[in-house]
Amino acid sequence: MSDASPIWIRDPLAILADRAERGIVVKDGRIIELVPAGGVPASADVAVFDAGEHVVLPGLINTHHHFYQTLTRALPAAMDRELFPWLQALYPVWARLTPEALDLGVTVAMSELLLSGCTTTTDHHYVFPAGLEDAVDIEVAAAKRLGLRVLLTRGSMNLSQRDGGLPPDSVVQDEDTILGDSARVVAKHHQRGADAMVQIALAPCSPFSVTTSLMRATADLADKLDVRLHTHLAETDDENRFCEQMYGCRPLDYLEQCGWLNARTWLAHGIFFNPDEMRRLGKAGTTVSHCACSNQLLASGCCPVCDMEEAGVGIGIGVDGSASNDGSNLMQEVRAAFLLQRARYGVTKVSHKDALRWATKGSAACVGRPELGEIAVGKAADLALFRLDELRFSGHGDPLAALVLCGAHRADRVMVAGKWAVIDGAIPDLDVADLIRRHSSAARAMQTG
């Protein structure tokens, strides 16, 4: 790759960067130059990509998902329920997940994400029924096929109904198995450094599906292996009550007792933190993934994003699993977060630029990758380019604002590490019709048992 010509992404219609009116130059997976108004690239022998009809964003970063849930979208048995009964309806269906179905579910979710302008995604995979021990390996292979940058988490559940937890026995594993496999997938797949394409984090599912012993042991292991930590926290009032009854404290106190309140950790949801808890999170450097669609669909509540930012808590954006969104479109999630937070805080506190910032720089902090999420010299060449040629954009004023306000949903071009992963609104070599056919068939088999 080092002998490839630099690419000048020239004269964008608009770009989310300062002093880059004439575009940017990328080489070897990095942004090497911003070209200001009236300027030309200093680099020699540049290949030109004419971006005259494109709005250019840093690639969007998705900080929370459960890919396998694309197989259980809009499932009647789980509809119109809040989180706990929703989970209880879905656990037995998810227990039927097979390696083949997971591969299809992951491919669908990653493809949706890429096509919506996402260049880096996390996934929180915590369902390991017998026969699916290599779930993370399946996800890594799919990410490499599609050219998407990933932070995949080795999730876990080991507190079943028998021991006072929420999930049935069929979807939990024992602590030794979980820790052994966590170490295995980190050793096998986790890349280090600013150019890493595949990273692994450890992610016990939630206070109501994991034992205290596993929470503590996972924090120790993450520390030893120097990888990130992720879990769901402060998502519902039911969770508050569960923690009060089971552990005699609120969820954040519990998290701290387990050794998790630090900068290694990013949390999904964060709806129910009080002002004191927000200060503690900010001080610790723990970040939060805001999942606006999921929180609305499950009627969980509204993450107090601006209060958290004022308390020093970094905020990223996540689509959450496709059984509570039920799509994996990150650009639409930006719009959902913008609208929800604007309704909460008003027009002077939340703009379209805030929502874009959460999904880029904010999300980059959640995944511990400061080299992502920004168009600047030295940062990764991860870009999302949108055209404004659909009916929904016709008549727009500000092109950048139009993406969020008019509801952009499909990128025309997506670049990951300097390589085009989406061209003309499509993923090269991906037969979408065939994928939908096979994925739908696997979903039907899983749903009907």
Ligand SMILES: [Zn+2]
């Ligand atoms: Zn989730």
